[in-house]
Amino acid sequence: MLKTLCAATAACFAMLSGPALAAPKPNLAIYGQLPTIEMVEISPEGTKLAIVASSGDQRILTVRQIGGGVISGMNLGTAKLRGVEWAGPDHLLLVGSQTAIVPGVQGPKQEYFMVSDFDVATGKQAPLLNDQAGAMNIIVGWPMPRTIDGQAVAILEGVRFVDNRGQVTLYRTLMSTRATKIHDLAGEPNTNGWLVNAAGEPVAQSLYDQKRGVWYLKTKVGGAWRQIDEAVTPMGSYGLSGFGRDGKSILVWRTDDQDESILREYQMDGTHQDLAQGVDQTALIHDPVTLALLGGYKLDGDDLRYTFFDATTQKTWDSVRKPFGADYVSLASWSHDRRKVVVRADSKTEGPGYFLVNLDTKRADFLGPVYKGVDANSVSPVRSIKYKAADGLEISGYLTLPKGRDPKNLPLIVLPHGGPQGRDTPSFDWWSQALASRGYAVLQPNFRGSEGFGWDFIKAGFGEWGKKMQTDLSDGVRDLARQGIVDPKRVCIMGASYGGYAALAGATLDKGVYRCAVSVAGPSDLQTMLATDRELHDGERSSAQRYWMRFMGANGLRDPDLATISPARQAAKIDIPVLLIHGKDDTVVRYDQSQIMASAMKRAGKPVSFVTLDGEDHWLSRGATRLKMLTEAIAFVEKHNPPE
Incomplete structure (x- = not known):
């Protein structure tokens, strides 16, 4: 490799020049800076790349044509960008957060998440949900882009005030006009997650009673919501983990009688089966079009292992992974047809970088390093x-x-x-x-x-x-x-x-x-920490507090063991x-x-x-x-x- 050749040449020159001096220590800024490239997302049709880079405290969004030049972009300033998501081929959903105290909302500062639309054609950005009556301009779940009747749509979980109480509400935004409306009114005060199918229809809700520590699952059949399961879960909600293998069933990570994690696949009527085999259990991967479960990945020892149900998809990933040898390779994004794949490869000797793998041309093009200045001279074994x-x-x-x-x-x-x-x-x-x-x-x-x-x-x-x-x-x-x-x-x-x-x-x-x-x-x-958490939940014991106390071995805020640790x-x-x-x-x-x-x-x-x-x-x-x-x-x- 060129980097290796350059390093060897420098070493030979040093030997010819006389006694070697101690190599200068690398500048701390190459490690302490924000990543030079924070994220790369390929567009659904596989023709464009959205690249978020940083320079000092400034974050810059660039949209590039694959094989061509820059199409669009903007300087996002010091905004804390948490992720980008394509909504169709011409719009990017930008998810950011801000630490703030919101007037009328009880409690100290909170980290609030917001979403805006970046129109690739015009190069303009606009916040979403800010024109909705009674709503906060925040989201509480990740955006769900869908294509409905050929139009790019974003489904968003926002917060709307009903009788002076915040309620999670499902909104729908048509990306071409940014017109937003309430998508489903069935949200309840305890709703903490939704699933929306490929047609854009809300079909499942997760609800959690924080006070009682009870989780509920509802599905929508024939236009009506009904509860199909519940469980006592004092450590928090099970939530929803996407659609199952058919793109219609509902996946939930839950625990069995021995507290072991299991992945349960629910049909809409409540019948279910546990997926004990065939999927790695750290994270799940879904088809971006059908939303069906494709497989998953987990760290097996030191190997990041991706396993897919479908042999063709497994072969695709194995082809992507093979050229990188012993590098630690993770999937960043891929086109809908999975022929163009963006990966992050962490080299043990040269640091991490992003690559675009084109399975049709059999090329892997280097997009850039994650940390500018990190190379073979600054990576320790x-x-x-x-x-x-x-x-x-x-x-x-x-x-x-x-x-x-x-x-x-x-x-x-x-x-x-x-x-x-x-x-x-x-x-x-x-x-x-x-x-x-x-x-x-x-x-x-x-x-x-x-x-x-x-x-x-x-x-x-x-x-x-x-x-x-x-x-x-x-x-x-x-x-x-x-x-x-x-x-x-x-x-x-x-x-x-x-x-x-x-x-x-x-x-x-x-x-x-x-x-x-x-x-x-x-x-x-620890006592003060737990008391602060209780204050945030109106004096009630929260699932977070129960989680901390399980590790702390405490029975409550007055447990004397808290002082000893x-x-x-x-x-x-x-x-x-x-x-x-x-x-x-x-x-x-x-x-x-x-x-x-x-x-x-x-x-x-x-x-x-x-x-x-x-x-x-x-x-x-x-x-x-x-x-x-x-x-x-x-x-x-x-x-x-x-x-x-």
Whole structure:
């Protein structure tokens, strides 16, 4: 490859020029910037690409003719764009979000999602739903583009106020005129999702009674809605997962009597069967025209595996995947006939990029890198690892090693993921790569409670928040030290969200392992966190609260165990440097969680560093503040745990 040839040439030149000097460290901005290309969506007929790119804090939408030049586009400014969706060949639905307090709506700031239409022909953008009487200009589900009588239509789940109470309502927008009307009036206060068939008809509703923790499924037959199933689901709604194999049945992920996840396929009359075989269970893939279930994908070990029911579709994907060898390849979008496919390929040596695969011409064209400046010189090697926790449970994870250094007695950063029911994957991780570029080994453990390793592994995390979920991390440190890969006296812990909590717990609950801790948007006082959630739900216990308490092992807000696993309540135990970083607009883990931690440390006479990210949310959606987070965090660990 050209990149490899250039690298080899440079190395030969350095050898001829005299003694080699230490290579300069890559600029942190190549890791901390927003992705240069955030998303690529191919149009239904396969002739155009919608590409969302970024430059600093600016996001730019470009529509290109495949094999030609730019057709249209616009600078979206600093808008937080969450996704784009084609609605026919000439319109793009742009889904964005904004952190705001809405007048008349009770509670603190929330993240509200909105949708607008970008007309490719005119190059103009206009918001949808803003002219509907009694409606908020927000959506609560993903847009559902349909073609009805040859016309592109967008079905949107919006919020309409009825008797001063918000009610999820289905709207229909004709894209050619942007004319919008209410599509179905049957929504109830508890409705939390719809399914609309290929003809544009609403045929199923998911409802959830938050107070009682009960889920309901309704279908529409003969013009009338009727309930066909219900279940007690205290951890949240089952929701809807699209249409089944015939494009008409209804799919729902639900749990059986042993709490195992199953994919149930309902007919409209309520009869059903469970799809135990033939579909991978991480995510589902549907035909964009018929909406029928095609298959799914999951991470099997370190392999991202796509499985399809239809042999022809499986052969198509295998043909797309084959040229990329050992790269981690994921489907970004494909044309309706599935002959043109956009993929993201994460190279283990050169970083991630987007490609357009044309199965008719048998070409794979490089569209661009996900991160400009990331190449073979700035990507550190990543190993898959496994080790045993103290109680014998096998933990897997990933170890990123600093490029060009002997893997012996290295300084280490433990970087636990969020969730806690998330997981790390072998795909390119900008945060761990940035740390490795500074000379650190980086451990990303999939501790108990992480998804993707079976239900028993998730259940092993129940009640272990701050306990075995925490020692799973330090058990990984001890295993690496035993092998001589890391120096156990030079270890820090850093993370965001639950990972931020784990960093604080490493400073308070699992002492003696770490030299410093960096918490980005980490919960610190669990009782306050749960009380805030209850306040948002009018004093009622929500499914989110029940979910947190299952992992925390708490019976309620007054459970004394919450104090023992809350770092803010244990601040007097801290004897290592701590850095807190938090976005002011975080609506998932509120900014006050870091304020509480800082105040508790000051009362205990402990020094603390606190960095506020103005205008930033939980997901580090802005370029400048994302880079600020990374720069501040790395400067902190370099000071307290020098990599050399």
